[in-house]
Every structure is written in C-alpha cells, then in structure tokens.
Amino acid sequence: MIGPEDGVATPKEMSIDEINAAIPRNVYFSAHGLTPLQVTLGILVLGLICVGAISYSIIKDKRTAEALHREGHEATASVTKIIHPRRSNDYVYYTFPFGDTTYHGGATVSDFQSIRVRVGDQLPIRFLPSDPSVNHPSEWGWWGFGEVFACAWSLMVVGLGVRGLISIYQRRSLGRMGWVTEGKVIACAPKGSRFRVDYVFSTEDQTEFDGANEYSYDEYKYGSKIRVIYLRSNPKRNDTYPLADFPTVGS
Numbered sequence: 001m002i003g004p005e006d007g008v009a010t011p012k013e014m015s016i017d018e019i020n021a022a023i024p025r026n027v028y029f030s031a032h033g034l035t036p037l038q039v040t041l042g043i044l045v046l047g048l049i050c051v052g053a054i055s056y057s058i059i060k061d062k063r064t065a066e067a068l069h070r071e072g073h074e075a076t077a078s079v080t081k082i083i084h085p086r087r088s089n090d091y092v093y094y095t096f097p098f099g100d101t102t103y104h105g106g107a108t109v110s111d112f113q114s115i116r117v118r119v120g121d122q123l124p125i126r127f128l129p130s131d132p133s134v135n136h137p138s139e140w141g142w143w144g145f146g147e148v149f150a151c152a153w154s155l156m157v158v159g160l161g162v163r164g165l166i167s168i169y170q171r172r173s174l175g176r177m178g179w180v181t182e183g184k185v186i187a188c189a190p191k192g193s194r195f196r197v198d199y200v201f202s203t204e205d206q207t208e209f210d211g212a213n214e215y216s217y218d219e220y221k222y223g224s225k226i227r228v229i230y231l232r233s234n235p236k237r238n239d240t241y242p243l244a245d246f247p248t249v250g251s
Contacts (some may be wrong), residue, residue: 025248027246040165044162045161047160048158057147069130073126074124075096078096079092079120080095088146089144089146092107092123095108101201103132105136110142110143125137139169166204179229179230180241184197184223186200188216188220197216199211199228216240225241227242228241
C-alpha cells in the first residue's frame with residue numbers, strides 16, 4: 001500500500017484468515033521476552049547450584065558415616081564449647097586423645113534427637129585412626145531441620161525455574177499453533193506504565209471464553225474489537241494477538 005502523503009509503501013495488515021492459514025507460524029523470540037527468560041534461567045541455575053552443593057554434602061556425610069561405622073574406633077571426648085545459634089541447633093566442640101595427641105572435633109545437635117550437652121560432659125565418639133580429624137559423636141544424627149529446609153528450598157527453586165521454562169515453551173506454542181479470532185474488550189485499566197486489558201471471545205464452536213493481557217502497551221475503550229489468539233485444544237490458554245514475546249515472522 002502506498003501512503004497518500006509521502007508515497008512510501010506500508011505493509012498491509014494480514015487478515016485473520018491469512019494469519020490462521022499460516023499455522024504453524026514461524027515465530028521469533030523478541031526483546032520483550034528476554035528479561036523473563038533471563039530471570040527464569042537465573043532461578044534455575046541458582047536452584048541447580050544449591051541442589052548440587054547439598055547433594056555433595058549429603059554424599060560426603062554418607063561416605064564419612066559409612067567409613068566411621070566400618071573403620072572407626074570408639075573414644076571418649078570432652079565437651080569444650082557450645083555455640084547457641086538463634087536459628088539452628090547447638091554446635092558442640094570437643095577434644096579427645098589418641099596416642100600422644102589431642103584432637104578436636106565438632107558437630108551440630110540434631111533436631112531429630114533429644115540430646116542435652118553441657119561444657120565438661122563426656123561424649124562418646126567414633127574417629128578414623130588413619131585420620132583422627134574425621135570424627136563424629138556416636139549415634140548422633142547428621143542432619144537437622146535446617147538442612148531439610150535448605151534441601152526443600154533448593155528443590156522448590158529448581159521447580160520454579162523448570163516451570164518458568166515450561167511457561168515460555170507454552171507461549172511459543174501458542175504463538176505458533178494458536179487460532180486467531182476477534183474478541184471484544186470488556187475492561188481496560190492502567191497497570192504501572194502499561195494496561196490490563198480484559199476481553200471475551202468465542203471459539204469456532206461459538207463457546208465464549210474470557211481472558212486478559214496484563215501488560216498491554218495499548219489502551220482500549222470498552223467494546224473495542226481486539227484480536228485474540230487461543231489454543232483450540234485449550235481455549236483457556238489465550239492472549240491478545242500478536243504476542244509481544246513471540247511475534248510472527250514478517251508480521
């Protein structure tokens with residue numbers, strides 16, 4: 001189309017039939033979706049790092065416990081110091097003799113055991129004769145609520161990251177395979193620097209659904225016509241067309 005004033009060709013807007021005829025569409029990841037992707041990947045990487053660190057700690061503790069059970073010797077240690085952190089259980093320091101040397105050790109009182117220790121108490125421990133620095137109180141647990149919470153939190157963070165990537169993939173699928181129709185705006189209100197646009201639309205079988213674009217750059221009047229894209233297999237997954245994060249190539 002030639003502009004009447006400057007004689008410059010302007011692209012013709014595709015009709016809804018032309019848009020739907022192009023399914024599956026070629027879409028691309030626009031700059032508008034870059035921040036959500038970066039945040040999602042950051043969350044996922046953080047979660048994986050935490051899970052990796054906790055997994056390493058679990059494996060290390062398990063191997064140490066097995067070595068102490070298999071090769072450890074019994075000894076009696078004397079409690080020398082107790083630290084009382086506000087948000088975790090007591091950490092107990094102790095010393096024990098082996099040969100002509102006195103060795104040091106320390107362990108956290110497990111939340112899952114009813115143990116009371118005071119400075120000066122005698123404490124049964126196990127240690128490795130080949131390396132007495134590897135030691136632990138006999139029958140004490142290795143983990144407490146703090147470690148369990150950290151493990152659960154790390155898994156939750158990984159889950160959030162994975163869910164975010166799934167959401168991004170679903171958005172791409174909506175852009176490629178979604179059916180475009182005409183909807184009607186039923187509400188529009190400012191939301192920060194953008195607008196929340198609520199709309200209704202009908203599917204091919206004339207079933208009515210509603211939806212919302214919570215981050216629209218455009219403001220609409222009540223009753224305005226608006227293009228809506230939805231998945232025919234799940235019309236509840238819908239948005240205004242074109243998608244800001246996955247626009248169609250050439251649109």
